[in-house]
Amino acid sequence: FFKPPNFAIIAAASENWGIGINNGLPWKLKLDMKYFEQTTKRVLPSNSADNEIQNALIMGRNTWESIPPKFQPLKNRLNIVISKSLKETKGADHVIYPSLDEAITNLMDSSSELSSKVSRIFIIGGAQIYKETINSPYCSYILLTRVYKHFECDTFFPEIDEQIFSLASHEELEEVVGEKVQKGCQTENGIEFEFLLYKRRI
Numbered sequence: 001f002f003k004p005p006n007f008a009i010i011a012a013a014s015e016n017w018g019i020g021i022n023n024g025l026p027w028k029l030k031l032d033m034k035y036f037e038q039t040t041k042r043v044l045p046s047n048s049a050d051n052e053i054q055n056a057l058i059m060g061r062n063t064w065e066s067i068p069p070k071f072q073p074l075k076n077r078l079n080i081v082i083s084k085s086l087k088e089t090k091g092a093d094h095v096i097y098p099s100l101d102e103a104i105t106n107l108m109d110s111s112s113e114l115s116s117k118v119s120r121i122f123i124i125g126g127a128q129i130y131k132e133t134i135n136s137p138y139c140s141y142i143l144l145t146r147v148y149k150h151f152e153c154d155t156f157f158p159e160i161d162e163q164i165f166s167l168a169s170h171e172e173l174e175e176v177v178g179e180k181v182q183k184g185c186q187t188e189n190g191i192e193f194e195f196l197l198y199k200r201r202i
């Protein structure tokens with residue numbers, strides 16, 4: 001498991017490491033979306049009595065704007081948006097921070113109101129936010145759905161340095177996710193994909 005200050009990146013990337021096009025996902029994979037939803041919603045340990053506790057999702061403004069209005073905010077999770085231009089409105093269903101550093105510092109500050117309500121932290125993109133977090137020593141895991149097909153994309157996942165991250169076993173993936181996960185390749189709409197876990201070596 002990972003607890004703040006540690007966090008995990010969650011992403012889906014194509015054969016050519018694409019993650020998006022025209023501020024949307026390049027594919028439609030219901031099973032991967034379900035995996036994303038369930039993994040980011042699950043609060044561990046599941047016997048936790050406190051219903052106030054949720055996971056935090058950190059995303060850039062473009063990713064926030066890419067979420068279909070009917071799913072925005074991503075429910076039963078604390079939505080944190082990084083933006084210098086967006087202003088927080090009263091009674092908003094999401095939180096805005098001007099920088100990633102400020103968001104993470106606040107989540108880590110055990111005396112902050114936010115930190116007492118947060119279980120795990122997931123970084124959900126996009127390209128700029130992944131790039132800023134992948135080399136942080138607090139980035140313990142990358143939950144990567146590898147989509148084994150070439151897609152035309154305009155945003156890409158940053159390079160995973162094999163010196164820093166190694167591919168973990170399926171058992172470790174299930175331990176981190178907190179539930180059984182489909183092992184190996186699956187196919188949806190003729191697109192092959194696989195749930196993988198990369199783990200920080202050091």
Ligand code: FOL
Binds near residue numbers: 124
């Ligand atoms: N990680 C993985 N594995 N797959 C993704 O598609 C993905 N997408 C993002 C970040 N990490 C990912 C960012 N983009 C929704 C839409 C876009 C998005 C992330 C989430 C969304 O609407 N999710 C809903 C479920 C929607 C549905 O069931 O169709 C949610 O409640 O999580």
